[in-house]
Amino acid sequence: MKKVLFIFLCVGVIIISACGESTSAINESVLPTVPSNYANLTNPLSTDAAIAGGEIFQSTCATCHGSGGHGDGPAGAALNPPPKDLSVLQLQVSDGYLFWRISEGSPGTAMVAWRGILTDEQIWQLTAYIRTLK
Ligand code: HEC
Numbered sequence: 110m111k112k113v114l115f116i117f118l119c120v121g122v123i124i125i126s127a128c129g130e131s132t133s134a135i136n137e138s139v140l141p142t143v144p145s146n147y148a149n150l151t152n153p154l155s156t157d158a159a160i161a162g163g164e165i166f167q168s169t170c171a172t173c174h175g176s177g178g179h180g181d182g183p184a185g186a187a188l189n190p191p192p193k194d195l196s197v198l199q200l201q202v203s204d205g206y207l208f209w210r211i212s213e214g215s216p217g218t219a220m221v222a223w224r225g226i227l228t229d230e231q232i233w234q235l236t237a238y239i240r241t242l243k
Pocket of ligand 1: 170171198
C-alpha cells in the first residue's frame with residue numbers, strides 16, 4: 110500500500126513540475142525583433158478599415174485563429190505551435206510587427222506568408238481588425 114502511495118506521489122510531482130515548466134515557457138517567450146524594413150511602418154488606413162479586415166479574417170484566418178482571434182479555430186487545435194491568441198498579442202506589438210508577420214508568415218509553422226495572396230491594403234485592413242480584438 111505504501112508503494113502505491115509513493116507512486117501516486119511521484120506522478121503528482123511530475124505533473125506539477127511539467128505544468129510549472131509550460132507556464133514559465135509562456136512567460137519567458139520573447140517576441141522576435143521586427144526586420145528594419147517593417148519596424149517603423151504604421152497603418153496608413155483609418156480604423157474603419159477594421160470592417161473590411163473582419164470580413165477577410167472570418168473567411169481566411171478564422172479556421173485556425175478562431176472567429177474571435179483567440180487561437181481556437183477548428184483547424185488550429187492540432188497545430189504545433191498553435192496559433193497565438195491575437196487579442197493578447199496585439200497589445201504587445203506594433204503595427205509593423207503585425208504587418209510583417211501576416212506578410213511573411215512564421216517560418217516552420219502553419220502560418221504562411223500572405224503577401225502575394227492578399228494585397229498590402231488587405232493586410233493593413235486585417236491589422237486594423239486585429240487591433241479591435243479583445
Ligand atoms: C493554417 C492555419 C493558419 C491560418 C489560416 C492563419 N494562421 Fe496566423 N498563425 C498560425 C499559427 C500556427 C501561428 C503561430 C506561429 C508562431 O507561433 O510562430 C500564427 C500566427 C499568427 C500571428 C502572430 C505571429 C507571431 O509573431 O506571433 C498573426 C498576426 C497571424 N497569425 C495572423 C493571421 C492572419 C491575419 C491570417 C489570415 C490572413 C492568418 N493568421 C491565417 C496559423 C494560421
